[in-house]
Amino acid sequence: MPAADRMTVHGLTLSYFTGKLEAYLRAKGIPYRFAEMDTASFRRAGRATGVLQMPQIEMPDGRWLTDTTAIIARFEAEAEGPSMSPSDPATKFVSLLLEDYGDEWLWRPALHYRWSFPEDMTLMSSQIARTMMRDLKLPFWMKRQAILRRQRKVYLAEDGVTSETAPQIEALYLDTLDAMETVLAKRPFLMGERPVEADFGFFGSMFRHFSSDPTPAGIMRARAPHVALWVARLWAVSPREVAAARLPAEAPEDLAPIYAHIVSGYLPYLAANDRALAAGETYVSYEVQGIRWKVPVNPYRAHCLAVLCGHYENLDLAAREKVDRLLPGAAEVLSARCRSNVSEVTPSGDGRMVSRPLDRQWRGQNRQA
Incomplete structure (x- = not known):
């Protein structure tokens, strides 16, 4: 497919949800072009969808998609390629629940490990200064310090990370590694022989944060080598390999x-x-x-x-x-x-292809890194 006919994924190479979306597109066999965001392209995507978050997909005809969960649901319903969703209703529900849990509940430990530990925060603030903020005419040290202050304020102080809560946050990561290690030592993917929504939900944190940032990556290698292998396997799996494997027929008890x-x-x-x-x-x-x-x-x-x-x-x-x-x-x-029937809300950027501004306050906090 010519590059001009491919969708463009706007994101960052260190971003939680960008990694999740790219892994899905690769396994599904959906061609795309990756564009590393800077501050100008981030604002441009926000103007198109009304929500400042990443990743966002720009279609060749100028329409946009955002929210990885909704994007996956849409492509599962409409795009060619092997299915990543169980056909058994109960199994599919559990896969969707696990996907949501992986997205949202592992978010805090992923951000805690990235922005609470000196080696990690120094490395990642430098990387964001070189990538996301590359279009700002400021000294490198100033960009890095601005990122560091902003991320620690939003993702630590404002998200309840304290000396009292930090041990529970870290225990969640360790418990998750232990549970995943047990099952991934027996089978290639979380629910069976083939990746499903659950795998991609857990992949975001495990790929771009826990297996990449120095502190949690060291823990993963020592404590859960089969989880590290699963990270590489899901990134490398081809549509042909996916299609040759069976979808899980039931939700595993383990x-x-x-x-x-x-x-x-x-x-x-x-x-x-x-x-x-x-x-x-x-x-x-x-x-x-x-x-x-x-x-x-x-x-x-x-x-x-x-x-x-x-x-x-x-x-x-x-x-x-x-x-x-x-x-x-x-x-x-x-x-x-x-x-x-309380809080009946409709998300902005909920995976619909849109070309008009929507509610800019939807996410509550920008999903970046």
Whole structure:
């Protein structure tokens, strides 16, 4: 395909969600051109979609796509190539839940390791100064310091990272590595022989953060070598290899440690965030394993909960019973959200191809690195 006929992925080579999207496009066999963003192209994409985040896809005809979860859903429905979504309804729901969890709940430890540790923060602030800020006529040291101050403020101080919460954040990374190592020592991908939404949801943090940044990468190599192998495998897998493997027929039970984190931590947080948004609050307070958190309300995650609830509500009784058996307690949040119908929000840049500005406050915080 001529380069002019390919979509353009605008992002950064160190970006969480850019890596996730690129891995999906490579495995699916969808050709694209990568364009490293600078501040001008970041603003240009924001003007096109109304949301300042990355990555964003620019189509050859000038239309745009954003939000990796919605992009994947759209391409799964419309694009040629091997399917990355299980056909069994219960299995597909679990894959989508894992994808959402990987995207949103591993975000904090990924940013904590990047911006809390001296070697990591020095390296990554330098890389962003050289890439994202390359079009600014400022001294390099000034760009690096501006990035460092901004990232630590937004992704640490404003996201509840303190001396009290940091051990829990780091424990989540270690627990996740241990759970993934157990299953990936037995099979190539999280749910079976073929990558699905769940793999790409976990890949964003594992690829561009945990396997790349010095501190978490050292931990991964020592503690979870099969996770490191899975990172390389998912980046390298070809559409032909994907098509030759079977989609998972059921959700594996050996992901139970991750299911437990979803039920005990992530879903209760989503419910609390949803209630706070509906009440017009600025912050949401919740508790995980005895640690009290207070973080800004996140409208996008209310949307995430609404989407998960919709998928759950559409399951037939037999499929719901399978999900409920794997994730005891999840139905309490998902069913309650369906019944209450609160915080019915529609995301800006939700994966639709758009050519007009939308709500610029959607994400609540820019998804960059």
